Amino acid sequence: MSEPLINVSLYHVLGVLIVLYGHLGIVKGREVCYNPLGCFSDEQPWSCTPERPLAALPWSPEKINTRFFLHTRQNRWQHQIISARNLASIKASAFRTNRNTHFIVHGMGDKAEKNWVPKMCKAILEEEDANCIGVDWHDGSGWIFIYVQALNNARVVGAEVAYLLKVLWENLRYPASKVHLIGHSLGAHVAGEVGRRHQGIARITGLDPARHYFENAPAEVRLDSTDAAFVDVIHTDTGPLIGLGIMMPIGHLDFYPNGGKRMIGCPNKLVLIESVLCHHLRAVDYYLESIKSPEGFLGYPCDSYNSFSYGSCFPCPKSGCSLMGHFSQLPPTLSATPQIFYLNTGGSISRLSRWRYKVSVTLYGTRTFKGRFYVILPAARGATWEYEIVRNGPSYGNTFSGFIDLELSLGRMNHVTCKWKPILLNLFSHQFGAQRIEIQSGKDGKVEELQLKGKLILQKSDPPGCLILAL
Numbered sequence: 514m515s516e517p518l519i520n521v522s523l524y525h526v527l528g529v530l531i532v533l534y535g536h537l538g539i540v541k542g543r544e545v546c547y548n549p550l551g552c553f554s555d556e557q558p559w560s561c562t563p564e565r566p567l568a569a570l571p572w573s574p575e576k577i578n579t580r581f582f583l584h585t586r587q588n589r590w591q592h593q594i595i596s597a598r599n600l601a602s603i604k605a606s607a608f609r610t611n612r613n614t615h616f617i618v619h620g621m622g623d624k625a626e627k628n629w630v631p632k633m634c635k636a637i638l639e640e641e642d643a644n645c646i647g648v649d650w651h652d653g654s655g656w657i658f659i660y661v662q663a664l665n666n667a668r669v670v671g672a673e674v675a676y677l678l679k680v681l682w683e684n685l686r687y688p689a690s691k692v693h694l695i696g697h698s699l700g701a702h703v704a705g706e707v708g709r710r711h712q713g714i715a716r717i718t719g720l721d722p723a724r725h726y727f728e729n730a731p732a733e734v735r736l737d738s739t740d741a742a743f744v745d746v747i748h749t750d751t752g753p754l755i756g757l758g759i760m761m762p763i764g765h766l767d768f769y770p771n772g773g774k775r776m777i778g779c780p781n782k783l784v785l786i787e788s789v790l791c792h793h794l795r796a797v798d799y800y801l802e803s804i805k806s807p808e809g810f811l812g813y814p815c816d817s818y819n820s821f822s823y824g825s826c827f828p829c830p831k832s833g834c835s836l837m838g839h840f841s842q843l844p845p846t847l848s849a850t851p852q853i854f855y856l857n858t859g860g861s862i863s864r865l866s867r868w869r870y871k872v873s874v875t876l877y878g879t880r881t882f883k884g885r886f887y888v889i890l891p892a893a894r895g896a897t898w899e900y901e902i903v904r905n906g907p908s909y910g911n912t913f914s915g916f917i918d919l920e921l922s923l924g925r926m927n928h929v930t931c932k933w934k935p936i937l938l939n940l941f942s943h944q945f946g947a948q949r950i951e952i953q954s955g956k957d958g959k960v961e962e963l964q965l966k967g968k969l970i971l972q973k974s975d976p977p978g979c980l981i982l983a984l
Contacts (some may be wrong), residue, residue: 611920671706778860803838809866
């Protein structure tokens with residue numbers, strides 16, 4: 514019973530610190546101008562609203578020190594620094610106008626070197642001959658105790674990126690239609706600021722965009738679907754108490770893996786900072802793995818995660834599902850409201866992708882029993898996957914279904930093993946098997962049916978039996 518009290522106390526302490534910060538010299542109703550970026554005000558909607566009670570003016574560009582680290586296939590292991598204020602640095606670099614450009618923007622307290630940012634650039638360059646630019650604003654990204662200052666500094670960073678795009682267009686005729694912005698946490702809202710200032714951006718991807726001071730705020734101050742031709746968002750830390758990610762859908766396509774609140778594989782103790790950051794950074798992990806395994810992050814359109822879990826949104830509708838991550842695409846037709854997608858993932862880094870199937874089992878047996886029924890599917894290199902299909906009450910002659918999320922896409926199978934475990938002990942005379950097993954793919958709805966071939970193999974509770982052979 515003590516942990517929730519500790520969590521609430523921590524949350525309140527952070528709130529008090531932010532309020533104290535707001536009373537230490539913050540003056541509302543002011544404006545600062547930084548050539549050539551323009552002017553920045555601390556008036557509404559940037560502050561003095563229910564969503565943004567505290568005000569702060571952004572630091573100067575010199576203090577924030579935004580830098581652009583260019584990676585290409587010619588220099589993927591060592592970035593080149595380019596600057597909008599030094600055109601020669603761009604012309605002398607490996608930047609090429611015939612390629613698409615991906616900007617990657619980190620969030621609060623982070624940086625763009627020796628971490629996930631160059632790692633993501635290298636992964637993208639493995640798949641595409643592109644310009645990949647890490648946007649480093651470490652000096653201005655702050656930390657939790659100056660969060661209000663950091664989120665206002667993000668406005669200057671967005672202006673810096675927009676100014677670079679302006680220079681690229683005016684001098685090299687490089688269009689915004691070749692630009693993709695990827696931002697994590699506060700970096701997602703930096704990307705939104707870029708799109709607001711520089712029209713025609715092709716795509717913005719928000720990786721768990723920051724919540725505080727952005728949830729329910731006007732579109733002008735946060736990432737929004739109007740900021741690019743295509744805006745896709747991955748939500749991974751929307752828990753109600755101390756979640757760092759925005760809850761509301763803000764893009765054209767919004768993905769909520771595992772429901773969007775608590776990510777599989779992250780520690781469960783909410784008081785641990787590494788636990789909170791694990792959920793918040795999982796969006797980065799999903800995006801990274803999606804570059805190599807795009808089909809393993811298929812999002813299903815659904816009203817809620819509960820409906821998705823119960824199978825109400827399975828298989829993909831005629832309009833199709835959408836891929837989450839690097840290969841996400843703008844659908845042929847857009848609705849007036851954001852389209853929301855759900856999916857399940859794995860919990861181990863490099864094994865996060867999953868393929869969803871529906872397994873239906875028609876049982877055969879000597880009598881009704883209470884217990885659990887499992888199917889065991891063959892995997893690669895002689896391994897197997899075991900999944901519970903029925904809990905508490907199968908009976909012979911009936912068909913039961915369950916949904917499973919596999920580490921790999923299933924090919925054609927020639928056998929499935931099943932087993933059951935009774936609830937009560939000493940029921941060894943009860944024998945069960947399966948007459949038919951159907952496996953339906955979520956992606957295309959195709960069904961593979963495996964039926965009994967030859968003699969039915971009945972099975973006691975142990976060892977596994979009930980071998981079903983495909984015809």
